[in-house]
Amino acid sequence: MDGNKIIARSLAQQGVQYAFGIVGIPVIDLAMAFQLEGIKYIGFRNEQAACYAAQAIGYITRKPAVCLTVSGPGLLHVIGGMSNAQSNCWPVIVIGGSSDQAQERLGAFQECFQVESSRLHCKMSARPPNLSSIPRFVADAVKLSTYGRPGAVYLDFPGDLLNATVSEEDTDWIPSIPEPPSTMASPCQVAKAVKLILAAEKPLFIIGKGAAYAKAEDPIRNIVNQTNIPFLPTPMGKGVVSDLHRCCVGPARSLALQKADVVVLFGARLNWMLHFGRLPRFNPDVKVIQIDISPEEFHSSLPTAVALHGDLRTVSKQLEEELVKTGHVFKDSSLWWMSLKEKVCQNREVNQVSILHICILPFMKQSQRYTP
Amino acid sequence: MDGNKIIARSLAQQGVQYAFGIVGIPVIDLAMAFQLEGIKYIGFRNEQAACYAAQAIGYITRKPAVCLTVSGPGLLHVIGGMSNAQSNCWPVIVIGGSSDQAQERLGAFQECFQVESSRLHCKMSARPPNLSSIPRFVADAVKLSTYGRPGAVYLDFPGDLLNATVSEEDTDWIPSIPEPPSTMASPCQVAKAVKLILAAEKPLFIIGKGAAYAKAEDPIRNIVNQTNIPFLPTPMGKGVVSDLHRCCVGPARSLALQKADVVVLFGARLNWMLHFGRLPRFNPDVKVIQIDISPEEFHSSLPTAVALHGDLRTVSKQLEEELVKTGHVFKDSSLWWMSLKEKVCQNREVNQVSILHICILPFMKQSQRYTP
């Protein structure tokens, strides 16, 4: 078996189903080996776009897809994509062919420090030292990209390693890495969170991409349905609960953020997109309940009032269970709901007119221009 | 207030109590500011040793100590220490003075890329952009060094930042970062672990430094006392349960590792120190139950049979509770215990003779040589 086959089989054994990329020296045979092992290979015109596509698969399916590149510029063109996956906490495995080890420091074709170039933008960046360790490195790549906070992984394969051969028995095959183990917040922290939610006059849920990635739709929908508390999705958190749900206050986003006294972050970060949770866009006395897989994310811009460390789905279920027990329903007749609804109505009207004028009418005119 | 005072006060507010280092340009006043804020400063002769000392405090107290260095060689002499803290998962905060920003790229005194030089060996490496952000960076340093898997943090302070001043009100003081939130394994994984332990014919507990760091002595001692299962401490895991405990099989280490059919890792890694959990030092059919704060640690050298993701103390308590319920006691009369005890006795004898011949007698002779 050559390196190409070992890589392809290891990926297939780990459940990887898609590869995106551009073939060339030295990875032509690798793309074919993917196909032979049942991995769907989608060819692109620029590595840049291939890497963004691969991470979308990772985000949607919780299984990393591969982005395959040639050496030198091929790999360097996906640094932006790796960094994006890393920032967005999306799994992706970049596989780069690289020049033959025997030609190192001689000015080989597209010779480049690929492992080092990727280091800053990945959870793991490595070149397997030999053929028999490839399945272990592939398993590690799948694990690192999906366990804890998901992210990007880079694996580097010099041409001479891809083309070397070893007998199948000398290869250390690794069983499929299971889904990440679930982890829960401590019950007393959950109790503290419930108490804070019950006492809130202006509660708000913010549903982020961490909730979407964790497939936490069921418990979060149940929580919203049960408590009738208003929620906002972040752009990537849309769809966990429908934008058309009666509790969605997207059209009153600014008001909701500015006045809420207790905010529950379901896998959302208080970064630029949420104005850092700070004045003038947030209430300076807001109390933040935060659920996150990454403990380092707590207390990032504001002190976290209640830090619930665990995976989004499991902790949301814990929260659901405790909230259901209380039978708490946040009244439609509360001042908070009344002011939010008024704003929602106002903004819906404005928006519908705007959409007509800004988006649809010009497009209709433009279409006319291009239509025979 | 100048930069020195803001740094010192921020550290004190975050509960930092010790600083180790060497003073010189530009951090002389910073060491004095530490003392004025009640942080104990211990001067060293070489930065290298100061950094190792600082991380020992972090390991023992769960609060990072500071290692203080001058610019250039001062900081570079602690790269080894930072990397050691990072590898050992011990909290430490390195603070390096650096040359004035205004002289950058002019060949300033001991000018050096300090933030970049530290990057590979830290969880966080940063230079605060201005005085008012210092408390935030210090809070982040304390958080990053202790939350999740603990490790090293580097903070860089150019001389001109240390000596600049700002009014106290313009500084964004940050409340003390609490202890990391506790996190638990899922009950069904715990149940699976208990079932495996109960079914084991040759069970073995391995107690690592993660257990020591997490102060998990109580639940682990209870588990050992309850179940009568043999245990091995790693070198840094010693003392969680006494080496003199009847269940300690340290003197039969090789046999215990080689024959165990179920191993529970309490905050220990299957690295070189545990022979990677592999042949010829481990049973190839061994089943590994692993408790770890870092999910990326599971499945590292072997597939983990049961992955219990959470902090060591909390998960050990979960395990204790479930094991106590079963009333399980592993019998002294089992073949496993009998073979272990026999080996322990044999090796104790050999060791006592060896210690006499290798350590004590030569030393007595040598002492005689040097004694008048």
Added chain:
Amino acid sequence: MDGNKIIARSLAQQGVQYAFGIVGIPVIDLAMAFQLEGIKYIGFRNEQAACYAAQAIGYITRKPAVCLTVSGPGLLHVIGGMSNAQSNCWPVIVIGGSSDQAQERLGAFQECFQVESSRLHCKMSARPPNLSSIPRFVADAVKLSTYGRPGAVYLDFPGDLLNATVSEEDTDWIPSIPEPPSTMASPCQVAKAVKLILAAEKPLFIIGKGAAYAKAEDPIRNIVNQTNIPFLPTPMGKGVVSDLHRCCVGPARSLALQKADVVVLFGARLNWMLHFGRLPRFNPDVKVIQIDISPEEFHSSLPTAVALHGDLRTVSKQLEEELVKTGHVFKDSSLWWMSLKEKVCQNREVNQVSILHICILPFMKQSQRYTP
């Protein structure tokens, strides 16, 4: 004056004439400032292509052009271009906007370690610490990109620095950095080279992109005309002497490389493109005379017989002067010339047929297909 104006004026003062890029946060005003200072700004659709365009200008004009990018992905999309410029020894200055320093580590819009990300792919990667030092950093960028072996430079400008203001007098303007100083090989090394050339039975000149960059056309053409020695251009060295010159043996490339006993490298490297100067593509006893601006380039794949360290134009002139003194003419009637000419004729014929069949005929057919 704000940061934008200082950057633009500094670049203009240093003779920079072109900028390529994509505008967006935070560099919109910077592109406008370029135009106000007379720097031609060319907008692109992808930063990747902009960077390749910018370095082409640098190669052709010996003055770096600017590649302008937004933060995060903007900059990361040009890592490939920077690395290409660095590998090809072409001057280029990448200017990246970056997120506000005050928002560092808070999850700012497209926050990214830009200076560190560029480090491996540049001669200089830096963020000016304040407005008044900008002209010094720009002058340094121009100097580093063009002095010694040319290459890429990265300058990083956070949004708050771009928008800050300072009075014109407080800015340390820097006079225009002159062309790199010329440097010469030692006369005794030149004499040694001449002696070797005169004694050669199968001499060959290889003209590389270093000769083209150095504008060494005059001395090299004179040397070729005077000595009648066969030459080969590398792909980027084409045009220094015309491919139509009687001494060009491009069509007999393989033979020329394989049999030459003395090779003079005019700014060419023995990398993959020249088969590392090794068997089976080179004569194992070949003696290499190498002219290079970078002393680290000598002895790279083979021991260099005569190392002429200096700039290509100056050293070529030294060589011209000494060769003219000898009056040496390598005879057309030599065995070397006769075998080369025969091969040139053979290959020309084959090629013309091939070009017809491979390139032109199919294209004609294809054109027909698309023509109504």
Added chain:
Amino acid sequence: MDGNKIIARSLAQQGVQYAFGIVGIPVIDLAMAFQLEGIKYIGFRNEQAACYAAQAIGYITRKPAVCLTVSGPGLLHVIGGMSNAQSNCWPVIVIGGSSDQAQERLGAFQECFQVESSRLHCKMSARPPNLSSIPRFVADAVKLSTYGRPGAVYLDFPGDLLNATVSEEDTDWIPSIPEPPSTMASPCQVAKAVKLILAAEKPLFIIGKGAAYAKAEDPIRNIVNQTNIPFLPTPMGKGVVSDLHRCCVGPARSLALQKADVVVLFGARLNWMLHFGRLPRFNPDVKVIQIDISPEEFHSSLPTAVALHGDLRTVSKQLEEELVKTGHVFKDSSLWWMSLKEKVCQNREVNQVSILHICILPFMKQSQRYTP
């Protein structure tokens, strides 16, 4: 032959004579191999000091010495030394043993990213891919550390590479890399420098470590003797011309720097040690003639009036030749010499008294204290 022998023999063939370090896993046999090949090995107590010692040899002999370390902390303890060699432009080759490649990412003994950790502090940081390429990497290390601007090189050898074997014939032995080729400034720049020196009313020579490293004593002494122009040595430039020479104005350093109108830098940099060549320590109208091996060093803090790019010894000879032709002697009776001499006399007196009071008397008292 095993890896140890190939490394040792390659170093010996390249003229390396000394190695400093600490042995341990995996480099015990390597130190022995050094000794068998005639390389003198000096054992140290801390790698830190070993690296500083090794670079001193490089500075004095122009041939790099080796600093030998074990993996992990061993290598990291010399990062400071590498960076110092790099900053001071001194040749040194650090050789680090590293953990077995087959155990990579498994938590091998002292496993560490050694090549990457060294990257920022070296001219070259690499791990040879196989045994047969070792001589090439060693030759490259010697070349890189001494050619152009000298500096540090790091070579990484995993234990399994050190212990692997290959037949002697399969190893690509490399002939000894010669001394760096000499390179000269252009005659018209030299003429411009001479003209400026002749026209100076307050000329000053500054002799730096570049002159000492280049063994430029003869031409510089001749220039000083011929022209009678006052000179200052930098700390590392001492001894190129004796401090006791009549033209040495060390005791009037401040005055000399502050009033000079033309300064010639012989291998000295306008960094912090020379106050960046700026106000208030330098005359703002000073004209700087600079001789340097590194073209990137010109125009660094001030615009260079005449940039003489070449090696110090060769360019100093060019300057000597041209200055001798002019017969120029800078008169003792000039105002410049008179004011300098007066200052020298004043400061000598003050210093002798100070030395007595600050250094000698207290030491005598202290000695008394410790003497029985």
